[in-house]
Amino acid sequence: MAAYDPQTKLFKAVGHPARLAILDVLRDGEACVCHMETALGYRQAYISQHLMVLRDAGLVQDRRDGWNIFYSVINPGVFDVLSAAQSATGSHGAPRTHSRKIENCPCPHCNPVAEAAAC
Amino acid sequence: MAAYDPQTKLFKAVGHPARLAILDVLRDGEACVCHMETALGYRQAYISQHLMVLRDAGLVQDRRDGWNIFYSVINPGVFDVLSAAQSATGSHGAPRTHSRKIENCPCPHCNPVAEAAAC
DNA sequence: TCATCTTATTCGTAAAACCGAATGTCTTTT
DNA sequence: AAAAGACATTCGGTTTTACGAATAAGATGA
Numbered sequence: 001m002a003a004y005d006p007q008t009k010l011f012k013a014v015g016h017p018a019r020l021a022i023l024d025v026l027r028d029g030e031a032c033v034c035h036m037e038t039a040l041g042y043r044q045a046y047i048s049q050h051l052m053v054l055r056d057a058g059l060v061q062d063r064r065d066g067w068n069i070f071y072s073v074i075n076p077g078v079f080d081v082l083s084a085a086q087s088a089t090g091s092h093g094a095p096r097t098h099s100r101k102i103e104n105c106p107c108p109h110c111n112p113v114a115e116a117a118a119c
Numbered sequence: 120m121a122a123y124d125p126q127t128k129l130f131k132a133v134g135h136p137a138r139l140a141i142l143d144v145l146r147d148g149e150a151c152v153c154h155m156e157t158a159l160g161y162r163q164a165y166i167s168q169h170l171m172v173l174r175d176a177g178l179v180q181d182r183r184d185g186w187n188i189f190y191s192v193i194n195p196g197v198f199d200v201l202s203a204a205q206s207a208t209g210s211h212g213a214p215r216t217h218s219r220k221i222e223n224c225p226c227p228h229c230n231p232v233a234e235a236a237a238c
Numbered sequence: 239t240c241a242t243c244t245t246a247t248t249c250g251t252a253a254a255a256c257c258g259a260a261t262g263t264c265t266t267t268t
Numbered sequence: 269a270a271a272a273g274a275c276a277t278t279c280g281g282t283t284t285t286a287c288g289a290a291t292a293a294g295a296t297g298a
Binding site for chain 1: 126128131134140199206207214
């Protein structure tokens with residue numbers, strides 16, 4: 001049944017807790033790897049590996065900005081899939097205690113560097 | 120992240136074309152194994168193996184009635200997940216050419232045995 | 239009880255996923 | 269050019285999944 005391949009690809013990509021956690025972070029918009037690192041507490045290489053899976057599945061795209069590479073979900077429809085799964089299982093993922101900004105995060109989004117400070 | 124385990128379990132179970140096809144058959148209500156066999160063209164053991172996965176994931180339940188064992192989806196919410204995935208991918212599964220009843224299907228639902236015939 | 243029908247399970251091997259460790263690449267700053 | 273920062277990729281080894289083949293199990297009719 002090749003007719004189910006697209007959905008299978010999607011489900012396979014999403015069938016991993018780390019990847020679900022990453023996508024949950026991306027609900028707040030694009031995020032760089034170092035942000036996910038501090039937000040989720042995973043190793044950098046580990047996150048990159050899972051991002052590779054999500055990229056190969058066509059779920060996320062990356063954009064370079066200086067040092068950082070920002071990831072974002074290509075098709076917002078995947079969030080509907082995640083939400084449907086949350087409803088179906090009755091489990092609503094990880095509590096979104098941390099909002100978009102994280103205190104000790106080195107990423108430019110969380111630390112809008114007081115860039116003029118050193119001048 | 121143990122918080123994502125329920126959804127991960129769901130996605131892993133659903134991340135296989137044969138299992139998606141089976142669930143698609145179950146949209147029309149309960150079905151016995153031999154019905155899926157003729158509806159999908161898979162081997163009996165193959166179907167049973169995938170049904171085992173779906174059962175272990177808590178997605179389907181079985182009910183015995185004489186010779187046949189009828190399977191059905193426990194939580195209709197999974198259909199919402201499937202539908203969301205179809206919308207997200209733009210692929211709407213296999214064309215439902217065969218309706219509930221299949222011509223040469225030996226199952227009692229398709230062949231409401233003219234049981235009084237022999238008497 | 240025996241034969242038959244429907245379905246489940248076990249077995250073995252090939253393939254794929256997982257993940258820690260190490261290393262490579264690209265960019266920016268000096 | 270060299271150093272440093274932010275990510276990506278490759279490389280094993282372990283675990284998990286896939287699936288054909290064979291066999292087992294439970295219910296029914298003779």
